[in-house]
Amino acid sequence: MVYNSQEPGSSGIAAGISQLVSGCPYAHKVTELTSKTTDWGRNTLYYLLFGSAECFREQMRIEPGIDRFFPEKEFPVGHKIKLRVVTDPSKIEKILKIARYSEIMTGGSEFDALAHVIGDKNPLTEITEAEHDKIKQYAMKTRFGANIINQNALKYFTFAKNFVKKEFSLADGNTLFNMTEILPCFTLGISSNIVFESENTFSDSKITSVIGKLEQFISEGMLGHVRHFVPGCLDHEKTKCMQTFDQVVKQIQYPEKQNNGFACTMKRDNFSDEQIASMIKTVLVVGSGTTKSTLISAIYELQKNPEYQEKLYQALVALDIPEFNEEELSDQSAEAYRKQIVDKLFKCEELKHFLLEVMRIHSPIPIQGRKTVTPIIIDDLIIPAGTTIYLTNFLANRDEANWENPSVFDPSRFENAENIKRFSPFSVGKNECMGRFHARITMMCFLYHFLMGYKIPPFDYGIDEVRMGDFFTHAFLRAIQAFLQLRKKMGN
Ligand code: HEM
Numbered sequence: 001m002v003y004n005s006q007e008p009g010s011s012g013i014a015a016g017i018s019q020l021v022s023g024c025p026y027a028h029k030v031t032e033l034t035s036k037t038t039d040w041g042r043n044t045l046y047y048l049l050f051g052s053a054e055c056f057r058e059q060m061r062i063e064p065g066i067d068r069f070f071p072e073k074e075f076p077v078g079h080k081i082k083l084r085v086v087t088d089p090s091k092i093e094k095i096l097k098i099a100r101y102s103e104i105m106t107g108g109s110e111f112d113a114l115a116h117v118i119g120d121k122n123p124l125t126e127i128t129e130a131e132h133d134k135i136k137q138y139a140m141k142t143r144f145g146a147n148i149i150n151q152n153a154l155k156y157f158t159f160a161k162n163f164v165k166k167e168f169s170l171a172d173g174n175t176l177f178n179m180t181e182i183l184p185c186f187t188l189g190i191s192s193n194i195v196f197e198s199e200n201t202f203s204d205s206k207i208t209s210v211i212g213k214l215e216q217f218i219s220e221g222m223l224g225h226v227r228h229f230v231p232g233c234l235d236h237e238k239t240k241c242m243q244t245f246d247q248v249v250k251q252i253q254y255p256e257k258q259n260n261g262f263a264c265t266m267k268r269d270n271f272s273d274e275q276i277a278s279m280i281k282t283v284l285v286v287g288s289g290t291t292k293s294t295l296i297s298a299i300y301e302l303q304k305n306p307e308y309q310e311k312l313y314q315a316l317v318a319l320d321i322p323e324f325n326e327e328e329l330s331d332q333s334a335e336a337y338r339k340q341i342v343d344k345l346f347k348c349e350e351l352k353h354f355l356l357e358v359m360r361i362h363s364p365i366p367i368q369g370r371k372t373v374t375p376i377i378i379d380d381l382i383i384p385a386g387t388t389i390y391l392t393n394f395l396a397n398r399d400e401a402n403w404e405n406p407s408v409f410d411p412s413r414f415e416n417a418e419n420i421k422r423f424s425p426f427s428v429g430k431n432e433c434m435g436r437f438h439a440r441i442t443m444m445c446f447l448y449h450f451l452m453g454y455k456i457p458p459f460d461y462g463i464d465e466v467r468m469g470d471f472f473t474h475a476f477l478r479a480i481q482a483f484l485q486l487r488k489k490m491g492n
Contacts, residue, residue, distance in 0.1 A: 094378045099389060103129070105370040107431065117214050117242075118285055119278035123434055135275065139434055142269075143195060143262045149437040152194060153346070154338040158326045159190050160445035164453055171454055171484035179299045180479040184208040187288040187295070190442050195283055197261030198252045210244045213237070215289045249280045287435045290364045291442050294355070296480050297362035298447060301409050303459045303482065308354075308411070313451050313487075315350035321448075351444055353414035359425035361409055363393045368427065397423075454484040 099105050107125065115125040123139065126132040142148070149156075163186050168177065188202035188211065202208055217238055253263050253276055262283075266276045302309045321340055329337065345351070368391040376383045383389070398406045402422075404413070414420050426433035433439070459482060 095376075095383075095389065098376065098378075099368075099370040099391060103430070104373050104376065105389070106373060107369060107371065111369065114218055114286070117218055118281035119274065121272070121275045122278040122282045124282055124286060135271075135279070136434055138266075138269070138271075139262075139279070142265055144434055144436075144438055146437045149441050150342050150346070151338075153341040153441065154326070154334060155194050156190065156441050156445045157337075157341050157345070157448075159193055160186075160442075161449045163189065164446070164449040168450075168454060168484055171486055173457075173483055173485045175483065177482050177484060178479050179296055179482055180476070181205060181208070183292045183295050183299075184212060184288060186446060187292040187442060188284060191283050191287055191438075192252060195262050195438070196252045196280065197259040197264075198255060200248065200251055207244065207248055210241045211284060211288065213241050214245060214285055217241070218285070245281070245284075249277055249284075252280050253277055283435065287439065291439045294358055294362070294364045294439075295443055295446060296476065297364075298355070298358045298443070299456065299482060300476070300480050301358055301361070302451075302456050305409055306458055308409070309451070309456060312350055312354055313455075315348060316448055316451055319344040319348060321345060345444055345448055346441065348444070349415075350411070351447065353411040354447075355440070355443055356414045356420065356423060356425070357409060357411040360397045360403070360423060361407075363397050364425065365427075366393055367391060368393060368431075393425075453487055455487055456482050456484060459483070 111125045118125065120127060121131075121135075123132055123136040126135065167182055167185075171177070185202050185205070185208055188208060192198045192200045192202060252261075253273070255261075255264070258264050263276050263280055266279065267273075271279075302312075321344055324333075324337055326334070370389045370391065372383055372385050372389070375385050397403070400406055414423075424432075426436040426439075459480075461478070
């Protein structure tokens, strides 16, 4: 690896990279560089500029076999990687603004990695701007806009209530629940049930683990993260996972009876079968992974901060949302409940601040990639066309230059409206998250029922440090588990 350390503090970035991509072929070299200096460049850990496709071609040395996974033009065999790290805060700020708002950058290598799993006909990986805009606007208008999500508030609330009631019915303080296994069933189930109106409940852990595996393939495709690339082996495993996944997608795409779910709506509006399949995959893989990993992190923080857990619980109790049995509701009272959920739960400041703090400290999307379309000149820095830029959210979110006591879990920091304004876990600009309202409501409804029903005592993870891995959606390296104490019996 050619390492450009001409800018101050770049070794800190190196340490950051090695945290994020530990295990990738060049990470040990990065670590070596770190050990030579005491400067962590703490306020400069924002951007890693990786060499353009040209640089990859010239310098990246990749084991034979990798080219079967990566497109030949991007990652040819036999070259070394050239890494350029930008650490000058003023340049970083300029790049940040360009990357977030401009048309002269497209998605970076994670979009290519995603395309391998979810196809290239969806808002994340769509190559033509016009198609991207068309399909994304359509999705926001028909299924993911704030108004539509609010209209469906009762459905979200009820799904979460029934899930929590069923899944944790054995809670007695001594039964251990594996939240890392349970939560994907929830996030996949709610997407499938509410977005696609599908009967598929995702209660089969084999299917949820296949989808988890696909997430891992995406991670490996990002950052040239190739440690698991054993030629032949991966292809076989990935093919098997994709086959299972395709079967699930088919069940959703071609239901026995037509419904008003997103897939059938897209069909009626003349989207192609390929586009519809890709949208289902996007929602299942991208939407579920991020939401699930945020909820898992939330459980972890509640275990670690029992006093805060009590505070949040009291805030939820104070909302005073009455119990109801949805099957017995008249249309009129259903509407009254829906309004209460929207007005009380969705506007609950304490819950909002809690989720923001979880997303700050655990960064569900740890890095975002962008690729320059044209050469960009920032002061004396020339970024060639085709350069991949990584926005290292994970590092920026824990940077002392940005946050007071960044490693302290403190939702009250978001009582300051300025902090809310400058924190965008769902990104901003052209690529802003399409599923943000769906994700927020999903997480709020789960946490409401979970915390109203159960107290989560601290959990002793023993000497194992609970560390985050370098996945596409940030995830703990070990399972998050919980004993649950009943607060009150769940009603109907
Ligand atoms: C806690 C949950 C979530 C977080 C933190 C999150 C975060 C993000 C971020 C940061 C981006 C921008 C990525 C980039 O620019 O490189 C993004 C894009 C996207 N997200 Fe989410 N997301 C979440 C949930 C969801 C859900 C539930 C869905 C779908 C139902 C979804 C669908 C998408 C799509 C389609 C895009 C691409 C938008 C575009 O490029 O135009 N996300 N998300």
